[in-house]
Every structure is written in structure tokens, then in C-alpha cells.
Amino acid sequence: MTETLTDRRARLLGPNMSTFYDEPVHLVRGLGTKLWDAEGREYLDCYNNVPHVGHCHPRVVEAICAQAGTLNTHTRYLHEGILDYVEALTATVGAPFDSALMTCTGSEANDVALRMAQALTGKTGVIATDHTYHGNTTAVHQLSRTNPPPGGYATNVAFVPAPDSYRPLGGVAGMPHAHAFAAKVQEQIDALETTAHGFSTLILCPFFANEGFPDLPHGWLDPTVEVVRRAGGVIIADEVQPGFGRLGTDFWGFRKIGFTPDIITIGKPMANGHPVAAVIAPHDTMYAFRSAFRYFNTFAGNPVSCAAAMATLKVVQEEGLMENARVVGDYARAGLLDLAGRHHCIGDVRGSGLFFGAEMVMDPATKTPATAFTKRVANGMRQRGVLLNFLGIHYNVLKMRPPMVFSRQDADRMLDALDDVLRATPLEA
């Protein structure tokens, strides 16, 4: 008897390690927006943002190979790679963000950012939305309301309702919703200020990606920013998902919604899959953190990591990928809106650039989430060779966040498959 790959995985990695899809995909090769499984079947990747400039982009592969064969040490020696990269990175952000601290994962970046906020404010209370995910360290895991820690939440963590443009808090989308959200933040600030923790920071993804990327107008966060600033708190923008041009209109998510955070964290797409992440902050903030907390990260900012990150950034800039994200993203959303005219299960089409999707409902009038149906649609797409997934407050939002080299032809292939799946899948709970 031969052991199946799934059984072998359960034996070696633990019996309850998650996979995507009812029938997991066994991938062996990738290039651009395409992936191939062990049987040679091709898949269109509409999901993965980690291979930001496309799977196995030759310029990134070449940069990794060249540097891995030359030198790979740590940042207690001097090396120009990290300096050149941080110079190029901070140039995309602009003042006052003139320095960066490298880590290996977005989780590590957010873990540092929380302590950076503590160093700035002298306080430890953190506010996050109740449907977010910022990573997997002990401290950062506490911010996932969707994933309660055994033993309960730490008392320094407070939650506010995740923004939902389709079912806005207070009933009216746009700025009334914005003020309702700010009021919730104010409530939690007040509650934290009555504890020994005090209020330190609001951490958020400026695109509210895991919350289902609600459609929020420019300026929507202004009332919240005012509330946080007035309380002496700082804002951490977790740009792990919206950053690096993905939204098409702006290189950073916080620019699109129109505010300036105090601390920025980045990760996944930064080096096309090489384990690289960072915290970007003003010089004084970096100094405050490094004075309060000694910090050294062996692998972070090493020459190979920086070569991979630099190559990725250059490809984004030199191959016009932000513009591609804007154009192809608009095209794909127009296609989804067209499908929505024929499939009433599509209650809302949202997104920006190459981060977009559709919220699936049982009935557009009641907006009842079609959660189980959405999962079947994702599995149906996988069966048709198109990889995407779902998220959102009700887990009923199809999530498409492909490599930034996604083309109109790719969008057409996704739309055709989706049309087919929606025809074939009964709208049942």
C-alpha cells in the first residue's frame, strides 16, 4: 500500500494542518500567473499575492541566485544591500518615513510595530477590528477575534466592528458610516484608558482586506484618525496585503483611503516569496523603539533577502505593474458586474486594482450571506483550473488577488469559469 500525499502530510506535519479546497492541489511548477500540478494540469492563479510580480519571475530568481552564491550574512556586519533597498523602499513612501527595520515575516513586523507604538506612547492598549488577521506570534495572534486564544484574550486588546460597506454600521454608507466607526474606536479608547494598559495604538489594514475589502471613500478614516490622535495614540497601517501597488491607484493602501499612519508594516509580496518583511517608520520612532527594546533578527535584512526585495521592487516599478493592476482590475470588476446582471447570487462587486471580488448572497434584497455556496463556488473554480478563495465577515466574499502580471486574457478565463460555476452550482444554504 502506498501512503497518499495527504496521509503523509498528516503524519509528518500533524493531522490538522489546513489546506485549501476539498480536493487539495499538489503544485509542482509556477510561472507568471500560471501554476501546474503533478499531473501537468495548468491552473490560473487568481489568489496569490506573495508571488507579487509573478511566479518565478526571472529577475527575482536571478537576484536570489547571484547573491546566494556571493555572500549571505547578517546585519551586524555592514552591507550595502540593505541600505540600497531601504533607500528605494522609503522613497516610495515619502516623508516622514525615512527608515526601516527588516524582519522575516509580516507577523514579526506587526509584533515589532506594537512594541514601537508602546515605545512612542508608553502604553500598551491595542485596538483592532473584530474580523482582522495581523499574524501568528503570541502577541499578534491576540488581535484575531476570529481565532480566540485558549485562556482568553489579553486584557490590553479591544475590538471594534469591522467596516462593512454593504451593511454599514448605522445603516448609511460613506461618511455616516465613517463617523459611526470612529465612535466605536472612541468607546474602546475610553475603555482602555480606564485600565492600567492605557491606549497605545489602533492597528488596521487600510484596505480592510480580511474584513472583505469594503468600498470606503477617500477620507473615510479621517474621523477615526482624529479620535486616535486626540487620545495621544498612534496608528499602525498593516500594508501586507494592499501595499506595493496592488490597489492600482496608489502604491500604498493608506494613500488610497487618504491618511498618514505613524508606523507601516509590510510583508508577503515584498520579495516575491522570499521570507522578507519590514516595519517602516520615521527616524525618531525607530530610535525610540531601538532604545526601549534591543532588537536583532538573525536572518532579517541579509544580503539575499535584500537582493530579492530589491529585484521585486524594481520589477514593480520598471514593468508598470501598478498601472497593469489598475487597468486589468477595472476590466475584471466590469466583468464581475456584468456577471452580477445574470447571477443574482452576486450581491456586491468590490475592490481596487488587482484585489477584488464579489459578495455572494442568497437574495440581493435580504443580503443573506451565501456562505456555504461561496465555498462550493471556490471549489468549483478549483475544479475548473482557476485558483481563488473567499473571506469576509460572513466568509461569503470571493477573493481574487492574483500576481500583478495578471492580464485581460487571465481575467477573461476567470470570468468564463465563474460564469460556468455559477450556472452549475445550486444557490443553496
Next chain:
Amino acid sequence: MTETLTDRRARLLGPNMSTFYDEPVHLVRGLGTKLWDAEGREYLDCYNNVPHVGHCHPRVVEAICAQAGTLNTHTRYLHEGILDYVEALTATVGAPFDSALMTCTGSEANDVALRMAQALTGKTGVIATDHTYHGNTTAVHQLSRTNPPPGGYATNVAFVPAPDSYRPLGGVAGMPHAHAFAAKVQEQIDALETTAHGFSTLILCPFFANEGFPDLPHGWLDPTVEVVRRAGGVIIADEVQPGFGRLGTDFWGFRKIGFTPDIITIGKPMANGHPVAAVIAPHDTMYAFRSAFRYFNTFAGNPVSCAAAMATLKVVQEEGLMENARVVGDYARAGLLDLAGRHHCIGDVRGSGLFFGAEMVMDPATKTPATAFTKRVANGMRQRGVLLNFLGIHYNVLKMRPPMVFSRQDADRMLDALDDVLRATPLEA
């Protein structure tokens, strides 16, 4: 005016980011045990364990290049790379360690291990030595007594005096020292058990590397293990420094000192510098952790990381590097003992395999630590093209932990330089 590299670094990375040596080294190339700076000067690397099988080992570089050009995704798809690697890795450990969880850094591995202990025991109290370092996340940073967190230590952390074979607790080295240490652990267990945290785990490096790698006999931890087990606690062995054959006599540090931990964490040398780390545990422990804490790590266990780790493990095994560590380590220590006969500043020579060094004292009779002198010696070695550093409870232990391909000729070069530096450096406080 041109900006110096050091000034540029302060501007971009923060004004207080640490470097090694009074005159930092600007490295541009590495191969085997050698490194070269921007002026073409060669250095002998007696310090870095991250390039475990030697800087830029061609088999590791080739594995990274080949896989980076083929596929790099995450573990929610199936891939044989992680399975083949975990199978090979756990085979080096033996029962009951049959599964592993991959992370990107040793810090992440220890952060997971603490929660794994919580999942097993239902408690959260942690004991560590008062001169250890287990990493940089918020939770793990709490274990560094040498690096106090602003706002004070968490109440679930307790410390015991770091083992010191040169100045043993209770005055008598060997098993009396072992019982004295176990009694201190018992005291802290009792103290934690009076709190709501209870006692969950003792975390330690089985080689007590950062404590100054004291010379402890096989069985030294037995009384401590008994105390921990009797209290229902578990032991985490942090093998980030001693693991992968470095100690020459055993592939793992816990085997050398002669006990079986409950959870093993690994990191730095695992993939020769590629950001890879892991937690190794029995199947039931892995299941308990994954049931209690949902955990996913985007970059961890990806195909490129596993290819790098597998190539590194194969080189260690196929090129006989553990045996090389034993032979060359013995040779180097004999050379240090010879130097000790001529230089009375060398109070003690310790280590195992290719992790060794010498404790520097003002006077062998009083054993007064020669801390400032040790730092000058490290800087003197750097000026002579030999890279090493210092650590220990009094920061007076020269630390040599070179790539595992370190040769007798390399040892001779180090010993000659050290002889020269010790002659040239006045023994002053």
C-alpha cells in the same frame, strides 16, 4: 562630502542599530570559512554558525536556485519538499519526535513552542535561565533577563541562575551543581504554582550557549528533568545553537547532556542562512497545539526553504561534518589549552566540537572576569583578520562557533592570531 557607510546605515536603519567590533566589517563575499571585505581583505570566520556548511556552499546555492526557478508557494497546497525534509529531519532525532512545524525564524519557533507547552499543560508559567536568549518576539523577548522589557517582565516568567561550571552554584561542580540548579528550578516552579499562571515549561539551550557553554557532565540535567516532570511541566530544548552536529559527539545538544525534551526548536544553521526554522515534536503534541491555536505561516515550509534546508542537512550528513567538528574542535581546544599555559588571562577552556572558547580572567586564582580585556581581544582578532566574539554571564568568554567545514589549518590561523593578540593586549580592566 560623501556619506560614510556607517552614517548611511544610521540614517536608514536607525541611529542605534548594533554592529560587531569597534571598527565594523564591511563584507562583500564569502566562501567556506572565509569572508572578504570591500577592500579585498580576507577574514577567517570563527564565529558564524548560520552558514553551517560553509559560506555559499555550492550544493545549497544550487538547491535554492533550482527551486526558486521552479515553484515557491505556501503549505496550503500540497508539496513533497516539506514532507521529504521533515521525514529526513525527524529521522535524525528519533522517537517520539515524528513531526515538525516549520517557521521562518528561531524566534517564531520558540514563540510557537511556548504555546505548544501551554496546549499540553493548560498552564502558562515559563522558567528560563537568567542569562539566556531565545529570540525577539514580544513573548520570547520576555525570557531575556539580560534585556529587560520596558514596563517590566510579564508575571508568568521566572528565572533561575545560569549554570556556570567555572563558578558553580553551591561551590562544587558536577552533580552537586546539578542538584543545586534543580533546587532553584523547584523554587520557581513552586512560586509559579501559587499564581494563576501555574507552571508550564522550562525552556533551555541544552548546551547553555549564551550562558557561556559551561562544562556540564552527561546526566547533569537529570535532577532538573525529574523536578519538571514531577510538577507536570514540559521541557523545551532550544537547539538553535548546539543542533545539527555542531557539538561533534552528538547530532543534538540534548543527547550530549543526556535527556529527552518534550519539544525541540531549531533555527539559525538549518538552511545555511535561508530564513528557515522549526519546532519538532511528537505527533500528539503537534495535534494539541494545532487544535488549541490555529497556526499558519505564509513563508514557512515553502518549497525553496525546504530545498535549502534539505541540501544543508544532506551536506552535513554526506560530507561528515559532525566528525569534522569533533576532530577539529578537539584540536582547537588543545591549542587553546596550550595557549593557556603561556597566557594566564585564559582561566578556562571549554566547549564541544566546533563550539568552543576560553574564559578570560584578570587572575586565575580569583577568577575575576576580564570583561573589558575580552572585548579588546575580540577587536584585536578582527584587526588581524579573524572574526570571533564574546559572551557569557560576565561577557568574558571568547566565543568560537565557525562554519562546520572549519579545518585544522583554520584552527592554527586562529590560534596564531590569538597568541599574537594576547601578547599585544595589556591585561587591564
